[in-house]
Amino acid sequence: MNKDIQYLLIQLIKEALKDCGLDHESVEKFYLDLPTDSRFGDLSCNVAMRLAKLAKKSPRDVGLEIICALTKRLEKSELKNYIKEVKVEGAGFINFYLAEIYLYQQLGAVIKHGKEALRVDLGHGKKVLIEFVSANPTGTLSVAHARQAAVGDCLANIFDFLGFAVKREYYLNDEGNQINILGDSVRLRMKESEGEKIEFPENYYQGPYIFDIAREAKDKQIKFEELGDFAANFILDIIRKELDDFGVKFDYWSSQKELRVSGRIEKDLGFLKKNSRLYEQDGALWFKSTEFADDKDRVVIKSDGSYTYLAPDICYHQEKYRRGFQWLINLWGPDHHGYISRLKASVAAFGHNPESLSVVIVQLATIFRDGKIVHMSTRKGQYITLREVLDEVGVDASRFFFVMRRTSSHLDFDLDVAKKQSSENPVFYVQYAYARISSILRQAQVKFGKDTDLSVLKEKEELALIRKILQFSSMLNVVLSTLDPFMVTIYLQELSEAFHKFYDQHRVLGQDEAITKARLALIEGTSLAIATGLELLGVSRPEKM
RNA sequence: GCGCCCAUAGCUCAAUUGGAUAGAGCAUUAGUCUUCGGAACUAAGGGUUGCAGGUUCGAUUCCUGCUGGGCGCACCA
Numbered sequence: 346m347n348k349d350i351q352y353l354l355i356q357l358i359k360e361a362l363k364d365c366g367l368d369h370e371s372v373e374k375f376y377l378d379l380p381t382d383s384r385f386g387d388l389s390c391n392v393a394m395r396l397a398k399l400a401k402k403s404p405r406d407v408g409l410e411i412i413c414a415l416t417k418r419l420e421k422s423e424l425k426n427y428i429k430e431v432k433v434e435g436a437g438f439i440n441f442y443l444a445e446i447y448l449y450q451q452l453g454a455v456i457k458h459g460k461e462a463l464r465v466d467l468g469h470g471k472k473v474l475i476e477f478v479s480a481n482p483t484g485t486l487s488v489a490h491a492r493q494a495a496v497g498d499c500l501a502n503i504f505d506f507l508g509f510a511v512k513r514e515y516y517l518n519d520e521g522n523q524i525n526i527l528g529d530s531v532r533l534r535m536k537e538s539e540g541e542k543i544e545f546p547e548n549y550y551q552g553p554y555i556f557d558i559a560r561e562a563k564d565k566q567i568k569f570e571e572l573g574d575f576a577a578n579f580i581l582d583i584i585r586k587e588l589d590d591f592g593v594k595f596d597y598w599s600s601q602k603e604l605r606v607s608g609r610i611e612k613d614l615g616f617l618k619k620n621s622r623l624y625e626q627d628g629a630l631w632f633k634s635t636e637f638a639d640d641k642d643r644v645v646i647k648s649d650g651s652y653t654y655l656a657p658d659i660c661y662h663q664e665k666y667r668r669g670f671q672w673l674i675n676l677w678g679p680d681h682h683g684y685i686s687r688l689k690a691s692v693a694a695f696g697h698n699p700e701s702l703s704v705v706i707v708q709l710a711t712i713f714r715d716g717k718i719v720h721m722s723t724r725k726g727q728y729i730t731l732r733e734v735l736d737e738v739g740v741d742a743s744r745f746f747f748v749m750r751r752t753s754s755h756l757d758f759d760l761d762v763a764k765k766q767s768s769e770n771p772v773f774y775v776q777y778a779y780a781r782i783s784s785i786l787r788q789a790q791v792k793f794g795k796d797t798d799l800s801v802l803k804e805k806e807e808l809a810l811i812r813k814i815l816q817f818s819s820m821l822n823v824v825l826s827t828l829d830p831f832m833v834t835i836y837l838q839e840l841s842e843a844f845h846k847f848y849d850q851h852r853v854l855g856q857d858e859a860i861t862k863a864r865l866a867l868i869e870g871t872s873l874a875i876a877t878g879l880e881l882l883g884v885s886r887p888e889k890m
Numbered sequence: 891g892c893g894c895c896c897a898u899a900g901c902u903c904a905a906u907u908g909g910a911u912a913g914a915g916c917a918u919u920a921g922u923c924u925u926c927g928g929a930a931c932u933a934a935g936g937g938u939u940g941c942a943g944g945u946u947c948g949a950u951u952c953c954u955g956c957u958g959g960g961c962g963c964a965c966c967a
């Protein structure tokens with residue numbers, strides 16, 4: 346629903362409240378939004394229920410009183426012609442029924458301005474950095490990373506669409522313990538290939554790719570001490586290729602090693618020290634994160650003099666602010682949720698609002714094949730990879746499926762369903778609607794214009810379809826406030842359904858010319874909304890299937 | 891032991907962040923096609939929202955206590 350009418354109505358409601366002697370300031374919050382069901386009108390407001398107690402009247406009576414004042418206000422307002430009816434319904438909801446003329450005008454705007462009409466600028470150029478995947482370059486990407494990649498990229502697309510200046514970043518843990526172990530894993534495999542009998546430790550990287558790296562390292566005569574870096578770079582090339590094939594492009598690849606070499610970690614720790622946020626105990630250096638709502642203090646320098654993971658991470662996030670970003674969004678796996686409070690504490694210790702750092706926990710995905718779980722075990726290198734999923738079901742289905750459930754919920758990913766080209770598979774249901782529309786538009790003999798009269802669209806299915814198209818921006822609004830793009834997939838399915846229902850009942854072509862033109866405009870608007878939604882998801886828009 | 895997340899129809903999930911008769915898809919059953927793409931549409935059955943309390947006009951949503959599941963609780967990353 347268009348933001349303007351919502352905004353204007355809220356102003357009117359507030360004025361009406363004043364007229365009634367009701368104090369809207371004392372109401373914590375009330376909403377004016379889409380009702381739970383379309384039979385309750387186009388916009389629904391709960392303010393009467395919120396005020397009932399204060400007014401010592403029943404919600405319905407308060408509602409009637411408000412409507413009385415509101416109707417007078419409406420008469421004098423520019424919205425006069427757009428609101429067909431206002432009613433108190435249910436427990437005391439004030440429901441607004443929009444006039445068809447409003448729907449026609451809005452649809453007309455979509456036809457005229459294209460996807461710009463679906464867009465609302467909410468970002469105003471605010472600089473957002475969204476960091477995701479950031480998998481250690483010690484192995485190829487798993488499905489957990491794949492889901493993060495899909496969700497993160499989609500979120501970034503939406504931020505971009507909503508007028509934020511968004512950048513995508515991948516943070517590289519390119520040194521430290523894991524890289525040392527990686528290098529040593531390669532070294533052992535090299536020795537093994539020379540016929541030496543070796544004992545391969547449990548905690549070493551066992552994946553098959555280690556053998557490939559060992560072979561190449563031998564050919565290129567890489568020195569033992571450089572094996573870690575060599576292997577990491579080798580794997581990083583694979584990861585980049587995988588992400589590229591998945592349609593995810595990062596703006597920045599940020600290196601932990603570079604950060605350490607730059608000396609900025611010492612500087613930031615120095616700043617904390619100067620502000621008495623650090624102290625020594627048991628030979629280690631601790632950060633007083635408890636001063637900023639963490640449940641215990643955290644070590645930043647171990648007693649052996651080396652950094653914990655937190656030290657460079659504190660600095661890394663300060664770097665993000667120093668680079669000018671105003672809102673930091675991190676996508677992490679569920680095993681990192683305990684890490685949120687300490688990182689936020691560090692942000693606060695530098696005087697930033699902890700709210701400017703948002704951490705989205707992306708739950709794991711369970712892959713099913715033949716009705717059975719495909720088990721994952723990183724240690725043995727027997728995990729199902731992003732590559733395998735991509736090869737098996739393709740980019741479109743993968744991206745749609747990984748985003749399809751609430752990000753905070755576990756996701757069951759059925760490879761067999763994702764491969765199916767039937768109604769069981771939601772991505773095909775949506776793409777089919779798009780292809781169907783494309784087909785009709787190809788065959789159309791007449792063309793609609795910007796001045797096409799849309800008011801001939803009076804059928805139930807036509808109006809329902811227009812309403813659904815106009816919900817595009819409020820859907821994105823929900824995504825923005827929840828930082829969860831799964832709503833896009835639901836919206837697209839609902840929109841496609843509304844189209845299929847319309848299509849089933851009414852013909853577009855070969856009707857009275859005025860009707861054909863108007864319906865062509867209607868399906869063009871539908872196509873635009875579907876295309877824009879699919880684009881945000883990173884899913885293709887096939888005109889033929 | 892402490893902390894976080896989850897529990898909704900046979901299955902996979904929603905419920906606009908406290909709103910209206912808890913909704914979709916799949917599966918099941920019964921229907922709709924000579925025309926724009928049937929990869930579609932219509933209808934039916936299916937629920938004590940894990941259990942027990944509490945808060946209020948109103949609870950799937952918030953609070954408390956249980957039960958069952960996942961994950962954290964490092965001078966690992």
